[in-house]
Structures are given as C-alpha cells and as structure tokens.
Amino acid sequence: MATFEFLAVNDKKDTISSTIEAPDRMSAINTLKTRNLKIINISEKDSKSGKKFSFGSKKGVKTEELVMFTRQLSAMVSAGVPILRALSSMAQHAESASFRNTINAVTKDIESGMPFADALAKHPNSFNDVYINMVAAGEAGGILDDILKRLALQQEKNASIRKKVKSAMTYPMVLIFITIGAFFGLMIFVIPAIGKTIKDLAGEDAELPLITQIMLSISNFMLSFWYILIPIIAGGVWLLIHYIKTPTGKRKFHKFLLKAPIVSKIIKKVAIARFTRTFSALIGAGVAVLEALNVTSRAVGNTVYEESLQKAAKRVQNGEVLSKIISEDGDLYPPMVAQMLSVGEETGQTDKVLVKVADFYEEEVDTAIAGLSSTIEPVMIVFMGGMVGLIAASVMMPITGLANQIKS
Secondary structure, three states, X not given: OEEEEEEEEOOOOOEEEEEEEEOOHHXXXXXXXXXXXXXXXXXXXXXXXXXXXXXXXXXXXXXXXXXXXXXXXXXXXXXXXXXXXXXXXXXXXXXXXXXXXXXXXXXXXXXXXXXXXXXXXXXXXXXOHHHHHHHHHHHXXXXXXXXXXXXXXXXXXXHHHHHHHHHHHHHHHHHHHHHHHHHHHHHHHHHHHHHHHHHHHHOOOOOOOHHHHHHHHHHHHHHHOHHHHXXXXXXXXXXXXXXXXXXXXXXXXXXXXXXXXXOHHHHHHHHHHHHHHHHHHHHHOOOOHHHHHHHHHHHOOOHHHHHHHHXXXXXXXXXXXXXXXXXXXXXXXXXXXXXXXXXXXXXOOXXXXXXXXXXXXXXXXXXXXXXHHHHHHHHHHHHXXXXXXXXXXXXXXXXXXXXXXXXX
C-alpha cells in the first residue's frame, strides 16, 4: 500500500489536506471521489526518500513525440476510428519503446472499462495535469477530437517558447565559460611564465607595477592552493544546484529571476504566455475555473506565479472575480491581462480572449529574446576585452619600464 497526500474540497467548500493509503494513485482518486471530495492536488509520498511524485512533475516522453501522438489521435478520432483501434495502431508506430509501453498500458486499462482520462492519469511522467483534465473534459462533452487538437497546439506553443529561451541563453553561457576558461588558463600558464621572465631580466628585488603584483599574487595563490580551490568551487556549484531544487531554494531562485536585470522581463512574459495559453485551453475545454486555475498554476513553470494563481483560486472559490484579483497584483500581471480577462468574463468568451493575449505575449517573448541577444553579446565582449586588456597591461608595464631602464 502506498501513501498519498491530497488537497481537496468537500460539499461545504471546506479545504481538506490529509493523507490516504491505496494500492495506486487511481485507487486513491476513486476513493476520494466516493467521499464526494473534489480533488485539487494529489501526490504519492515516497517513504524512503521523502520525495513527492505529483502529476506532471517529470516528462517520460519527448514533446515532439507527444505532440505527434496527440495530433494523430485527434485525426483518427475525428475520422470515426474507435479509440482502442487508434491507440493500438499508434503503439505500433511509437518511436520510443517506453512510450509504446505506456500506450499499450493505457489501451489495456480502457479495455477493462476505465475512462480514457483516468487511464492517462496512471502515467504522470508522460501526461501532465493539463493533458489529463482537458481529455476528461473532452470525453464528458463529446468533443475529444477538438480537445486533442487544442492540446497539440498548446504543447507546440510551450515547446516553442522553451526552445527560444534556451537558444537565446546558449550563446551567452558559451561566452561566459570561454571567459572563465581563458582567465584560468592565463593565470595558471601565461602569467607565471611571464612573471618568471620579468624577474630574470629585472632581478628578484625589482619593483613591479601594482597591477602586475596583483596578477602575480592571484596566479601564485591559484597555483599553490589549487587542491583547495577546485573542491570549494565544485562543492559550491553542487550545493547551489541542489539547493535550487529544494522548495525554498526554487522559490528564492524564481523570485530572483523575476527581479534580475535584463532577464526579468523575459521570464515574466514567458510565465504570462504559459498562464494565458494553458488557462484558455482548459476553460475552452469546459474545465471549471477553480480546477483550471489549480492545474494552470502547476504548469506555468514559476513558483512565484504558481503561488499567486493558487491564492487566486482560493479567492475565486470564495466568490471573488478573477480579473479583479489579477489586477491587484501588478508586479506579476500587466494591466492588459486583467483588462482582457475582464472583457472575456463579461462576454463569456474568456478562452478566446486569453488566446489573443497568449499570442501577443509569445510575440513579445520573441522580441525580448532578440533584444537580449543583442544586449548580452556586446557586454560579454567588453568584459572579455577588459580582462585581456588588464592582463596585457600587467605584462607590458614592467616590460616597458625595463626597456626604459636599459635605454637610460
């Protein structure tokens, strides 16, 4: 028996946070449903490591493969092919063996009488919260083919944003590593050799320029204590990476990114694009606002925005209007988002309005990323040039001084 932690709402709209024991996740969900509880979140607690495995926490399938699967399944369902036959056909053509096994497992569960969405929910490493909730809504409304098309589009948009952000950050990171490598190379190999040459020519007691003395001191320190520096640097990087993976560290890191110069605007626009795209897809699929907010909060990709949306969900549950709640948090949401959301609420077309907002901010992300590349490149070049110039000055100044002494 496994232990699951859950957050749910009962008929009286009271929030319940507790644990339940069940053979698997679906058994736990079904048990909670029999108690008339509306599940907001449920995760398995690993007794050995204390880690929680929640819906959509990891991806066991490539985005491209999942998009292709979703599009093909949509086309086959639209053509009237039974879901079981469609899944069996797609399992045969799956690129990866792991995803093929997942599709086969889903097929077997459906054959045993389980709804499609519940069968998908048993594989959270492949199908996240958004996917499962939209499929469930599509099944309930008899519009599964349309929902699958929306899902494929939503996944493609999110994947496109991720690729653009990664590509924009690749070049600056390469420059940073080259700069660090060049600095250590000069300090370890070049400076000591030049320092020895200068001392051989000018003598051990020769008075060197201050900048040269500083460079030689840094070089000597690195050569003398490399066995201490390397473990300290490697350990520091390891600790930082693992700290960022903790809930507290992750929140502080995400909060820092939202305030960091240059990148903060991109991070905010990416988060807003994901929020509006995912929320509109869920609302358009017929998912309730409260459930859509909770699912979207876990899909937005930033802890600060996640907490903001979860708080908004609680206030919506108490009868407040979402657009008004969003408008009060101007640091995270530009006025345009609240205004467009208000228009959608008034016209009953929230999903269509938010799609336009998502399109706008995805274009803004493209513009911001292009601006980031053009800003970081000259900054890094100036920094590298300054470092090389500093080292060159520390070498040339004593040589020039020595040459003047020889002439005189």
